[in-house]
Amino acid sequence: MRPILLNCLGTDPIEYIKQQVKVQNPHLITMEEDILYHFSLGTKTHNLPEMFGDIKFVCVGGSANRMKAFAQFIHQELGLPGNRDEISDVCEGTDRYSMYKVGPVLSISHGMGVPSISIMLHEMIKLLHHAHCHDVVLFRLGTSGGVGLAPGTVVITDKAVDYSFRAQYEQVVLGKVITRNTQLDDGIANELLQCSSELQDFPTVIGNTMCTHDFYEGQGRLDGALCSFSLEEKLEYLRKAHEAGVRNIEMESTVFAAMCAICDLKAAVICVTLLNRLDGDQITTPHDVLVEYQQRPQVLVAHFIKKRLGYLPTPPALTLEH
């Protein structure tokens, strides 16, 4: 019996189950060269398929030091050859972002805030596209303020919401505001929660993450250079956020979710909470405790990657009957 035709896309049957990284820009194909300016990489100056074609996991986070530490950690966890202290920055030609490649894992810093991560996402998605990557999963590993959670709790984002607790991202395109949805991948989120229950190292919850464009007034902090509201008004806002399912606050999740959704990239946001915002605004936790907190999303994602690589290997190529 002739099996169901699996091969709709090309001569290689395995192509069917490959999820290519898509860009949503008809102009790109007409360009002779694409310079990824903020990465200091380009399609004419670098062989992107050779450099990045095997990438399966992209992990991004705000701090360059932290993403270097994650690259070294995942190098050790995957038992890769070579000295983990000699992993070099792929973007050494610029100081806008740092990028480290460790086997099938790419670790990139994105700075703070939506505009900063958005530039990185545009260039990273184009990079994966030019490199012909497929079946890639993205993670944002971050720090955040918790809402009603003990400091050190890891929050896996259910919905990324804006300052009004709406699961949407407002993007300006040629002077007009359009709205994009911020749906993340439920399957990946649940798989991460399962990883946490296997690790039993730290508390982990799934909850909504509020993304603001400002650390002080936008998050209701009383300790900025500007503050026009009272403690009670602040707490009322945070309580409303909590009622809307918000469990943590950071500054990048909505655009991360929106851009990954448009490009059909499976993605998750995993942030540790450094403090409980219902108790205060300043981060007074000792440095060594903060360092351990910041490793928690890394430990969780490393476990996920190891499971995916070890327990769920790429299925063997299907053989069609003729």
Added chain:
Amino acid sequence: MRPILLNCLGTDPIEYIKQQVKVQNPHLITMEEDILYHFSLGTKTHNLPEMFGDIKFVCVGGSANRMKAFAQFIHQELGLPGNRDEISDVCEGTDRYSMYKVGPVLSISHGMGVPSISIMLHEMIKLLHHAHCHDVVLFRLGTSGGVGLAPGTVVITDKAVDYSFRAQYEQVVLGKVITRNTQLDDGIANELLQCSSELQDFPTVIGNTMCTHDFYEGQGRLDGALCSFSLEEKLEYLRKAHEAGVRNIEMESTVFAAMCAICDLKAAVICVTLLNRLDGDQITTPHDVLVEYQQRPQVLVAHFIKKRLGYLPTPPALTLEH
């Protein structure tokens, strides 16, 4: 004859002409300690008046490498003692921002985009306040896309405008959007233009600067991972911007202007254009030319600082007749 009473503020006549750095937050005075988290500095752990009390000029820019280079350049220009290659990062305890102090000049990096510079501005203004600084002038030295200008032109910002060419900044406070004006200091802008005409090194104009929250779709680029518009639609938007007086586009000016205005800080934005956006989107200029372009705002501001320090010294203390 008894002279006009100059001393309205205290026992020291000179106090009258001092412009203290103000915070607009009644809660700050109640705090026992203020941790400037993203600078890795604090009021209990550091003697801020001793470290920063003599600051008169704060220069900020996106790139950490560029702001280090500026610190070394101004060190040389002011003929200060010590080795300029040994200037160390005051914020070495964190990788969020870099900060270099060179005599009365503070050079700080702020990353990319409004949220990133806004965190830095909150903590920098608090730093200047805690350090009892006065008569401080702020400069943002940046790169930008030009609109109808030859690449390499320096734009001194008249009005910082948003994506609709309005001279305003929208700030979310506890879930509500408020609007702030983005007035910069005309006197400083004209003084900078005068400096440029003295230097005669590169073309300089005063014009409006559009601040966007996105480098690709928000600025009408055709080369991002996402693009839903045509070349003609892009050019129409940029032409409208030009008609509204916009001469360059960057990503930080509105919040910089708004926060400085609220805190009564004299401020200016000086950005070089790396390309003419009416001609294209990608930055294809050779690296060494770009490096020279990026030095232009530094050269201009260094000249301003030297003039202020050399030609307009602080007036001697006034002696009151009794």
